[in-house]
Amino acid sequence: MASAPSSLRTQLMEELTCSICLELFTRPKELPCGHTFCQDCLKDLAEVQVPLQCPCCRRQVRLPPQGVAGLLDSHIIANMCERLRQQTSLSGETRKQPQSGNRCSSHPSEEFKVYCKQCRIPVCDQCLEEAHDDHRTTTIKKAAQERSLTVQALINEGRSILESYLSFLRSLREEEKMLNEKKQQTDKNIIQAYNQMVKKLTEKKDHLLSKVVENQRENLDRIQNERDRVLADLNELSAACDRAEQNLKQGWVEFLSQQTALTEVVRKYRGKAAPTPVQTQPAAFQPTDTPVPVLGQVTVQSLPSTPTPAAPATSNVAGRVTGHHHGNKRQGERQPQNSKLTIGGPGSGTGQFDYPLGVAVSDEGEIYVADRGNQRIQVFTLQGAFVRQFRTALPCGQKMSPQEVALDGERKLWVVGGTPSAEFAVQYNKQGKVLKTFDLQKTGWDRGVAVDTRRNLILVTQTTGSLGHTHGEVLVFRPRGTPVFKQAKNPVKTVRLQQGMKLPRNITVDKVGNMFVTDWDNHCVYVYNEDGQFLFKFGGEGRGEGQLQWPSGICTDREDNIIVADSGNRRVEMFDKTGRFLKHVTTETDIGQPQGVAMATQGQLVVTDYEKNSIIVFQNF
Template sequence: MDILESYCSFIRGLREKEKTLNEQKQQRDNSIIQAYNQMVQKLKERKDHLLSESQQIHNETFEEIQTERDRVFADVDELSAACDRAEQELQQGWVEFLGQQTTLTGVVGKYREKAAPTPVQTQPAVFQPTDTPVPVLGHVRVQSLPSAPIPAAPASRGTGHHHGNHRLRLHQSLDLKRIFKPRGRGHHCGYQWQGEPQSQYHRTTFGTSGSGPGQFYSPSGVTVSDESEIFVADRDNQRIQVFTLQGAFVRQFPTVVPSEEKIKPEDMALDGEGNLWVVGRTESAHCAVQYNKQGRVRRKFDLQQTGWFRGVAVDTRRNHILITQTTGDCGNQHGEVLVFTPDGTLVGTVGQQQGMKNPRHITVDREGNILVSDCRNNCIHVYNKDGQFMFPFGGEGRGKGQLWGPSGICTDRAGNIIVADQGNRRVEMFDKTGKFLKHITTDMGWPCAVAMAPQGQLVVTDIENHTVSIFPTY
């Protein structure tokens, strides 16, 4: 009995030691996590400070360049006006003109004596990371402590690992050169001004090229629900992905039709009941499919097969589905907007009389007006709620208010029009009359689709970089 009791006492001792070890590990792990969180917080605060400092330097330099540009433009305007007047005088009688002292000769003489504008000198501001590594969080060591004797306990042997030499480093430097980098060109009085400001809005960008959750192959369409969920048409992955407004992945579902065949989704829009209308194509057919928000097919109708991209919007007032369509070959394109009821009945067309060539994306504003981007004509067509043509705006070019291959289009709460100016690699804002207001960003890869969230955030897909960007309320 004494022997049995000694063994039972040994077992009880092991159990107590296991309990103690588990408690010690939990306390140790909590201490590691606490130290990590404190260090991360300090790094985040330092990062925010550096970014703020970088933005301030950028704004100051950019303001200098803008001031110098405006001064030179004033001179260009004066010279250009003199040239125009001289041309008019020549048309009235060139013989008399050559023998007279004209406004042009006076202006030219003035500028011959005036020093030419000198380039703006800027000093690059560069971020230089410190060579000192991030401090080590701490060390985990096995301490040698005297242990109480346990009956019949065998001699124990232990080893420990020392992690003190494992260091976390910041490997790469972040080059924050303060330079004025040209991206596009604007036209002014026959002269070209190179360089436009990049986005002044801080944004969240997520996504990479791939087929995993949060990755994309050609994100061609986007819309945002009333619950602030972002739906992205991941075209070449043949699926819809859903994200939060912070860019966190929520769920995904394949874009299939009732025959279980997958389609490549090109564009999509939400209807008044919160269902998702998707236009796309299979290997053998083109169609419009209605899904619920979890991806279950509710209905479908077929579309004419064409070789061109389609956009879709929903007129929630009339419960009409509006789909863009382009027919013909590259040299003879014809575009229009088809208006359907949800069961696929064609009830009308829009835009046949305005020479629409290649309509891409489409949206319906709060007043029921229909806005269509025409990629081939480099403009936006605006129609009223009854489909009557109102006006176009845009026009081919790289200057302010001009467009080059416009694609995605949406409106904000004030009625302003946001356009993905694809060929110019930028996103533009116009007022409801088509007057240019500002660049939202000029540093996109290939902006495709745009959508406005309920709180005013702007969501933009980039099919070149396979990313989605969220711009805050502006």
């Protein structure tokens, strides 16, 4: 190993330094996690830390029966450390001792005088006379100059290779640091999601237990009231019998005088019905027929490849690895459809529809459908069973025609719709009780509603202007009615949508707060950040792959893919989060005119069919 310059030697020493004692490795031992430390350093650490943890990544280490001595030896690092120590020692001796490199090894008292070209060695005068008298020679200085060019080229090449390996080691250290940081952040995210889920489950548990306590109290009150009534009758009848029995024992005359009172009491209870069992209604618990709540997913991200030292010439790259493999699916390839369930049909009866528009699915698997013509919300299970319905009424009792629905983080339903003279955003509980109402500007255009659960905001689309000169806006509400941005009348912040948005129909929000808005007039989807700044748009009028015709409903799935109801083309389309077309989810053979779309946490896609007055549940589409 040629002597490395001071900068390279310093970098090598950094890589070969134990992070515990800050000295070159001595008997280096490699932990299962890949980090290396001196054997004695690990022994000292193992005595005070049980169980032993890696000082770098904090991963717990299970020592072999032999203890630290039984860990894997790192022979390569040990050899490099020993050679580096030898070089350091030699360089120190060179500085201390006088130069003796010009002395002849065969004649120590003689110095080299000339260089023998034939033998390619330096020789002294005595060697020249004895063995090299007839050989071609030259001066030591000239021979050194001729050789220096070749040697210097090799030195430069060696240093270049050393630098590439040191760069590789530095990149490994940076990658290791990045992986540790990402792991810590991922752990934090998982724990946060777990705590939030535990909090929700705890609140649900407390709510269910309080309902059981209330039910038990009502049943016990019924029993106590019946007990008090029966005891009063029992006391009256028992007292009359006791008095008559006592008078009978005391004499005939007293008995005759008391017979009338006893007769009346017995007659009273002779015709009275006997007490009947108390009708109680004990509470029972039935677990929801849905899968266990999904905490989340840990996905493996593709990281930039670590640079490797320069490969020898003529080496080839045999293949490549790409992320997000999807089997044999190709972009735009039409995939076979899975099973579907159709619910409803035209009409006003239970389970029938009159122009259904918006749809939302709760975490418990309940489907909420805006039954516009029937002025109501109908609720179904994902298996198609009818659960309940309620009228979309205002606090004054007037009925409202619902257009779009969304569920907030508190499992409350938000509905936008209107009467012949006004438009509203109304919050209902699951049973249809009005909780809150926001007055909206009367525009005559359909609206969409979405909930940004990350910021706890309600987003409502609005179209302003006259026919042919319309413009899109998003109204931002806080559920409690506190203004986000104070205006003269309404507790609302208005975000004016840029880049030509004309007729916003529906809206959805992804995990980071970006807004996706369908434009009925421009036949595309506009994407804005949470502040309303335009990011990009996709779609465009047409029937080809990735094109749209009067898009309406929109939602996202667990992978942040975007699902759009392409009502004009009688199909539902899927795009990735960048707007790249992925596939046709449904085609005109599956559906009439899709309007609303919603994803269930269990993986089903629910679509409202405005033309056929029904809804369709696609299983694991």
